[in-house]
Amino acid sequence: MIRFEHVSRVFHNDGREFAAVNNVSLEIEKGEIFGIIGFSGAGKSTLVRCINLLERPTSGKVFIGDEELTAMSPAELRQHRKKIGMIFQQFNLFASRTVYDNVSLPLKGSNLTKEQKDKKVRDLLKLVELEEKASAYPSQLSGGQKQRVAIARALANDPEIILSDESTSALDPRTTRAILDLLKKVNRELGITIVVITHEMQVIKDICDRVAVMKDGRVVETGTVFDIFANPKEQITREFVENTSNMSRIYELVETKSPVVELKPGEAILRFRYLERNVSEALVSQLSRKFDLDLNIIFGSIELIGENPIGGLVVIAQGTSDNINKAIQYLKDKNVGVEMILDGRTA
Numbered sequence: 001m002i003r004f005e006h007v008s009r010v011f012h013n014d015g016r017e018f019a020a021v022n023n024v025s026l027e028i029e030k031g032e033i034f035g036i037i038g039f040s041g042a043g044k045s046t047l048v049r050c051i052n053l054l055e056r057p058t059s060g061k062v063f064i065g066d067e068e069l070t071a072m073s074p075a076e077l078r079q080h081r082k083k084i085g086m087i088f089q090q091f092n093l094f095a096s097r098t099v100y101d102n103v104s105l106p107l108k109g110s111n112l113t114k115e116q117k118d119k120k121v122r123d124l125l126k127l128v129e130l131e132e133k134a135s136a137y138p139s140q141l142s143g144g145q146k147q148r149v150a151i152a153r154a155l156a157n158d159p160e161i162i163l164s165d166e167s168t169s170a171l172d173p174r175t176t177r178a179i180l181d182l183l184k185k186v187n188r189e190l191g192i193t194i195v196v197i198t199h200e201m202q203v204i205k206d207i208c209d210r211v212a213v214m215k216d217g218r219v220v221e222t223g224t225v226f227d228i229f230a231n232p233k234e235q236i237t238r239e240f241v242e243n244t245s246n247m248s249r250i251y252e253l254v255e256t257k258s259p260v261v262e263l264k265p266g267e268a269i270l271r272f273r274y275l276e277r278n279v280s281e282a283l284v285s286q287l288s289r290k291f292d293l294d295l296n297i298i299f300g301s302i303e304l305i306g307e308n309p310i311g312g313l314v315v316i317a318q319g320t321s322d323n324i325n326k327a328i329q330y331l332k333d334k335n336v337g338v339e340m341i342l343d344g345r346t347a
């Protein structure tokens with residue numbers, strides 16, 4: 001539905017050229033929630049602003065459906081932009097207007113009658129559960145409520161696409177969850193394609209179907225959210241994935257020589273990753289029975305990505321050196337990822 005073909009956006013800073021977006025080709029499908037993740041400065045906002053040509057690519061083409069936006073006249077473009085709503089981290093509401101007026105603003109100049117406009121605004125306020133705040137001003141609302149108003153406003157023109165630029169970054173975790181749920185509802189019930197920019201993997205995990213990882217203006221990896229979590233290929237993707245679970249704390253504990261990871265002779269710290277449900281207990285009991293190991297669990301987690309679980313365990317294993325090796329091989333044969341984090345064996 002949205003297609004980038006070799007899109008670049010070059011800025012000139014102090015006489016030097018700088019590609020904020022560098023030769024990106026990407027396809028976002030109709031009806032999906034597509035995430036774009038990257039660290040600050042990676043080029044996410046610039047890329048997404050190229051979808052509605054708020055930022056005009058220096059080279060390359062942008063298509064929505066079969067129509068090339070980059071080849072349109074200003075009048076055609078104005079028409080097409082109405083199909084694209086946008087929400088921002090800072091909400092961008094008009095402070096001097098009521099909630100009702102903020103939501104009705106995009107309907108100015110539409111062909112709807114006064115009654116139709118009124119019904120539309122009230123329906124949208126109902127959808128975002130803010131009917132009773134219609135005559136409040138933005139300063140009287142919480143951050144979550146402001147973002148709900150912004151979402152209602154973005155929906156006023158019946159868009160096909162919503163672009164969300166860090167729309168939950170200023171919100172606490174509970175409010176973030178509620179706004180993400182609302183975006184999911186908008187996607188599922190109204191069939192609107194949503195493009196979500198974020199620097200938080202948790203947001204990707206919570207609502208996206210697919211994700212692109214950006215670094216230095218380029219898209220370095222794309223895939224379904226499950227594949228990206230189960231099998232991140234690029235170093236930067238691994239960093240994002242690691243940060244969402246407490247598993248990565250093990251490296252800190254090892255580094256700071258925490259008493260938690262103090263090993264007796266013959267012990268080893270191992271990390272397991274697997275993709276099946278309820279594997280943890282079976283793993284522990286099998287390894288102790290088959291290889292006569294004692295396993296002391298330091299961390300354990302099951303992440304649910306959509307409906308699919310991804311599990312992890314960090315354990316201190318105690319047993320003969322030979323049996324620890326055999327256990328590692330046994331797990332690898334069963335497609336369990338095994339990483340030796342600290343090896344206290346002398347043999």
Ligand SMILES: Nc1ncnc2c1ncn2[C@@H]1O[C@H](COP(=O)(O)OP(=O)(O)OP(=O)(O)O)[C@@H](O)[C@H]1O
Nearest residue numbers: 011012013020038039040041042043044045046047
């Ligand atoms: N109008 C501009 N003129 C010059 N440089 C710009 C302009 N807009 C963006 N940049 C630069 O392009 C790079 C990418 O910016 P962009 O805002 O797209 O990144 P981002 O990944 O969205 O980061 P953040 O998460 O911090 O918003 C940055 O180095 C930024 O300074």
